[in-house]
Amino acid sequence: MTEQTGSLYEHAGGDEGLHRVEDIFYTKVLADPVLKELFPRRRPHHVEHLTWFTAESLGGPDRFTRELGFRHLIDAHRDLEITEEQRARFAELYEEALDEAGLPDDGPFREAFRSHIEFGTRVAQQNSRARTEEELHPLREVPRWRWPARE
Template sequence: MTERPESLYEAVGGIEALRRLSTTFYEAVLADPVLAPVFAHFTPTHVDHVAVWLAEVFEGPARFTEELGGHQGLLRAHLGLAITEEQRLRWMELMGAAVDKELPNDALLRERVMEYFDWGTAIARDVSAAPVDEDLGDPGPTPRWRWDGHS
């Protein structure tokens, strides 16, 4: 058996693989009647921001924290969106299809990535119920996801 890369970031194929994943995913999202309303203010830079976020979460470069507001910035972007559980589950379904298409055919890798998305979308749904001006306090550093789960 070949040894796995140390980080999920390396295992997925780095930033370019995460950009492909984000592009494939958001193409489906923007065409989806359940999710398109959540992304009414979508811009093409969103794809890159998501890839940079995922890179950091999966133990790659910390560019989201350094350049885009870190964990606080990500959570604030979800305030006031009022994401429903139906939308969260549809998000997971479309992301699962994108993962199957764009990431290496490694069952454990895909499982860990989807575990992160399940965990993260639940937080996004919960935060989205708060008004845009909500004080989130300090959510701490950007979470990291590893082969053994959340750190």
């Protein structure tokens, strides 16, 4: 197997590719009956903020950390009480958006992206149910994803 070079961010098409994904994804969640409680209306900068977060987590610029900070993400999810059905649907729509946005569909890239989505939805779900700071997930910075390890 050939070794992957460059970041996942670059492989995804940088900000342009990720913005396409986030725009498609956000449109989907706003219309989805399972997620309408979590996304009752379009927010002006949501796609931009999602793009910043995903870009940073895939090895791109650290705009999310510099402009908003990780606490913004924690606070955005507090008290949402995300159900397992909602978490799973969020992940499903995200994968659909990757396809619709034309992002690469090679195995290593998609494996890394699925791992990113799965981890992120679990952290958000835990934080959405936390009543105290101690119940929050311990993550306090944007996680960084890399290419999957190959033997």
